[in-house]
Amino acid sequence: MEFRHLGRSGLKVSEISYGNWLTHGSQVEEDAAKQCVQAALDEGITTFDTADVYAATKAEEVLGRALKGVRRESLEIFTKVYWPTGPGQNDRGLSRKHITESINGSLRRLQTDYVDLYQAHRFDYETPLEETLKTFDDLVRQGKVLYVGVSEWNADQIAQALKIADEMGFDRIVSNQPQYSMLWRVIEGEIVPLSEKEGIGQIVWSPIGQGVLTGKYLPGQQPPEGSRATDNSGSAMIARFMNDDVLTRVQELKPIAADLGLSMAQLAVAWVLQNPNVSSAIVGASRPEQVRDNVKAAGVKLDADVLKRIDDVLGPVVERDPAKTQSPSTRP
Ligand SMILES: NC(=O)c1ccc[n+]([C@@H]2O[C@H](COP(=O)([O-])OP(=O)(O)OC[C@H]3O[C@@H](n4cnc5c(N)ncnc54)[C@H](OP(=O)(O)O)[C@@H]3O)[C@@H](O)[C@H]2O)c1
Numbered sequence: 001m002e003f004r005h006l007g008r009s010g011l012k013v014s015e016i017s018y019g020n021w022l023t024h025g026s027q028v029e030e031d032a033a034k035q036c037v038q039a040a041l042d043e044g045i046t047t048f049d050t051a052d053v054y055a056a057t058k059a060e061e062v063l064g065r066a067l068k069g070v071r072r073e074s075l076e077i078f079t080k081v082y083w084p085t086g087p088g089q090n091d092r093g094l095s096r097k098h099i100t101e102s103i104n105g106s107l108r109r110l111q112t113d114y115v116d117l118y119q120a121h122r123f124d125y126e127t128p129l130e131e132t133l134k135t136f137d138d139l140v141r142q143g144k145v146l147y148v149g150v151s152e153w154n155a156d157q158i159a160q161a162l163k164i165a166d167e168m169g170f171d172r173i174v175s176n177q178p179q180y181s182m183l184w185r186v187i188e189g190e191i192v193p194l195s196e197k198e199g200i201g202q203i204v205w206s207p208i209g210q211g212v213l214t215g216k217y218l219p220g221q222q223p224p225e226g227s228r229a230t231d232n233s234g235s236a237m238i239a240r241f242m243n244d245d246v247l248t249r250v251q252e253l254k255p256i257a258a259d260l261g262l263s264m265a266q267l268a269v270a271w272v273l274q275n276p277n278v279s280s281a282i283v284g285a286s287r288p289e290q291v292r293d294n295v296k297a298a299g300v301k302l303d304a305d306v307l308k309r310i311d312d313v314l315g316p317v318v319e320r321d322p323a324k325t326q327s328p329s330t331r332p
Contacts (some may be wrong), residue, residue, distance in 0.1 A: 001044030007174040008199025017047035019282040025058025036064035039288035055082035060109035082121035094124035094132040118145040122327035137170040149175030155190035180204035201279030214266035219247040269297035
């Protein structure tokens with residue numbers, strides 16, 4: 001495994017991390033979840049990403065049990081707050097009340113005294129930014145959170161938060177968690193340049209396009225049984241990539257991966273890691289062998305001509321519009 005700094009902070013993270021969205025407490029049984037976490041640890045992954053909302057809080061519980069007994073100092077545990085965790089008006093968003101209640105629930109479920117990184121899962125248009133940032137800062141002072149970050153905030157929102165933090169002396173955001181893959185490059189236009197300047201690292205999600213970039217979904221055919229595209233919660237999430245144009249072009253990436261002696265998943269993960277502003281690629285996995293496959297992308301270098309071949313194949317199906325970085329206009 002290789003390690004990178006989380007933005008300009010002193011914290012090092014494994015350049016491939018493991019996330020448990022849609023899998024733990026949902027698509028996969030607890031045994032398989034534990035085997036995936038064990039495979040990640042065996043392969044040198046030290047960074048684990050979850051969220052209060054995943055599987056209606058069950059994902060944090062599964063991860064807490066799977067990591068029990070592992071030396072805490074050897075792990076970086078990331079979680080998030082924003083999406084609803086209960087039926088109430090205040091069980092969502094980035095108010096002082098919800099953040100305070102949510103971190104306490106996350107720490108209990110994860111069976112830890114602190115999380116290494118606490119992330120605002122989306123921007124909350126219904127809470128003053130000062131209130132959110134002050135609350136995050138308080139959690140850092142209390143030792144419940146070591147670093148703060150955001151997820152899917154646009155460049156203006158990140159810039160605004162940095163300005164307030166600097167003016168008020170609050171802890172600064174060190175990371176952003178955006179979707180980023182060969183197919184989804186919307187951060188490259190505005191967020192990456194700002195982040196490079198401000199010392200923010202990207203912890204990118206769905207680097208394998210939720211499995212699409214493995215090439216296992218064939219155009220015009222039913223998805224393989226047991227894959228995310230056949231899962232109750234997962235199928236809606238992956239739907240944006242499940243069209244014949246995308247799937248046909250992805251098949252054409254196979255010779256590129258083969259020429260490099262890489263699996264398709266490794267090529268996809270290696271591709272996001274070529275961007276020096278990426279601190280870590282969070283891979284998901286429903287089976288331990290997937291973790292063992294994906295992790296071999298660590299340290300792989302791709303030449304400019306390989307990157308060009310990939311661009312030529314994917315062509316117009318690549319999404320680059322910065323306006324696609326969005327948070328709900330009202331709380332969900
Ligand atoms: N901040 C946010 O808003 C946000 C949103 C989404 C995700 N995330 C984070 O990012 C993490 C990763 O997201 P993701 O799960 O969508 O990432 P991903 O790595 O692009 O996709 C993972 C899925 O692809 C399939 N897969 C992975 N490796 C494979 C391999 N080698 N061969 C065949 N299939 C393979 C598996 O699904 P099947 O086996 O079921 O097909 C696996 O669950 C999440 O767990 C979460 O921590 C954050």
